[in-house]
Amino acid sequence: MSTAAAAHDDHHHHAPTGLKRWLFSTNHKDIGTLYLWFSFIMFLVGGLLAMVIRTELLEPGMQFVDPEFFNQMTTVHGLAMVFGAVMPGFVGFANWMIPLMIGAPDMALPRMNNWSFWILPFAFLILLSSVFMSAFGAGHPSAPNFGWTFYAPLSTEYGPASTDLFILSVHMMGISSIMGAINVIVTVFNLRAPGMTLMKMPLFVWTWLITAFLLIAVMPVLAGAVTMMLTDRHFGTSFFSAAGGGDPVLFQHVFWFFGHPEVYIMILPAFGIVSSIIPTFARKQLFGYASMVYATASIALLSFVVWAHHMFTVGMPLAGTLFFMYMTMLISVPTGVKVFNWVATMWRGSMTFELPMKWAIAFVILFTCGGLSGLMLAITPVDFQYHDTYFVVAHFHYVLVTGAVFSMFAAAYYWLPKWSGVMPNKLLGELHFWSSLLSVNLLFFPMHFVGLAGMPRRYADYALQFADYNFWISIGGFWFGLSQLFFLAVCLLCAMKKGEKAAARPWDGAEGLEWEVPSPAPFHTFETPPVVK
């Protein structure tokens, strides 16, 4: 009996419908779809919170919310975007595409897969309930208000009661991501079709494999950090409390030991996506496949030894700051290799500019901008000036929004035909792209300037000289937020199967196993593994 058919015996005999289909699903495609919708909903929720921030900052002075509520908005916006939108979004793509790309019938541990997803909505219900209570509840008890980085002692001695909800919710998100990561690794190691050697795997699979290892290495450290917070708050320990002999700076070390690899967790899968899309529309092989794999691996390894670039200003010995500065700069070498390879792939290709390619090219250019501002921040003395200003906000929104999020838009337009069987609506897609592209730059580019001029982040107000820039930043924000409604429409149309029928290989330059199955991909695929030459 063949491996794949055996593993999937139990799927043949039932196909539940309605709510049960989604609740009990162990099918990688269903779970992928759940993850993707969840991620998109969190993107909209997190976006709404950001609109509150930008409304308050539209004009100097206090207009709409009080500073306490403002702090809760920045905190929960960050948490919802990082843990709710970006990470689950990539897990959704992994679920849908990894089995299709390596010729596996499903993920290796389908029941665990169901768990990893269904923990998430509850984790976010818990977290968002605190925002709801803060906005509408009696006495307006504070939601978490210490920033997404939840530095001690803000989150320990000074944390509101809802901090405990936050801790529970982070634990649940962590368990979910660890299970998701384990599933990816087991699938890639054990379920590849015959002939699919590691060095033949599409880059999206490679980058996800490495991401999964990063997740297993650092999500437990995050769990450790919140556990220490919990015992500091309630069980008399003093890991982070100076009064009891602990040290709040230790918190920052533990957090960023997780936090920096975490930012790569949010970008490596994006590298994989772009590396799949660019060759398709340049109609050329990816330039430097092997160097892409090695670059990804070295980025992942280096990401463990740069964490203190987030804390140059806490006071470190000179040798320490120099070490972290050089290591951080070193990361831009493999990152540069990647950008070079993408450009080299496009060089003299027969390029066409369908929607996925437009997003991918925007990614390459704008992500590189974000990388460059990162390089500026890596210079210790410069960072003393820029740390905790809007310059940092500009940096990480370029790498995360025009980087990670744009790559997910690219991926969605690229694979929607495979998922739904219909082509995404072209007109709406073009509107979505151009409207997002212009607004996102209006939103984030001026943040560089106000940051360099000294506007600090995480304040509900600002000095008068920043008023004009902030006005336009807010306009960019509202515009970008509204532009996402085009994408909502695109997704709904595809979900309702309204649109031009998609061929099995809707993009003529596309290569890879996922295009060998019909569009929409049937519920079960590759039950007998394909043979890869």
Next chain:
Amino acid sequence: MSHDSLEHRNKRTLRKLLIWALAMFGFAFAMVPFYDVICDITGLNGKTSSTASTEGPARTVEDRTVTVEFITQRGQGVNGDFMSATRRVKVHPGEITLVNFYASNPKTSEIVTQSIPSVTPGEAARYLHKTQCFCFDQQTLGAGERKEMPMIFYLDPELPEHITTLTLSYTIFDVTDRVAANNDTVMNNNTVAK
């Protein structure tokens, strides 16, 4: 390949990865003692030794003068005064100096306080020796009490040349509840023992 073998392989990989995740959870806690060791070696967090130095200075370097500044801060829940008699002193390395600190408790009940020192630049922490300090022990302040708390220190003659000014900061914390909680557990344990 048989059915069993794939399931077996999956389980084996799963088990390995779970162990790894657990180990990394442990690693987070291992960072705590590791951090303390690094701090001791490098002075990363500017903590001075929490015990009195028993040896006196080897010599005094008369031709070198270093400024030592004092900063005091009150932690959460402390609302009395906490200050040093002087803001800064100029000393020669090796010279033994006394500085008085004052703390007061305006509350109507006794409080237990703990002061935590920190030196900037951190690398100077190792060269600041105290022969007496109120920070070595918890200090009890009666209701309405104002207390004089002496601190005696000298700078190590080996203090690196480029350090001309160093700042010693103290933060005072109210640890009354913490101490009460610890006593409770001690008492409970005793009761159990009986």
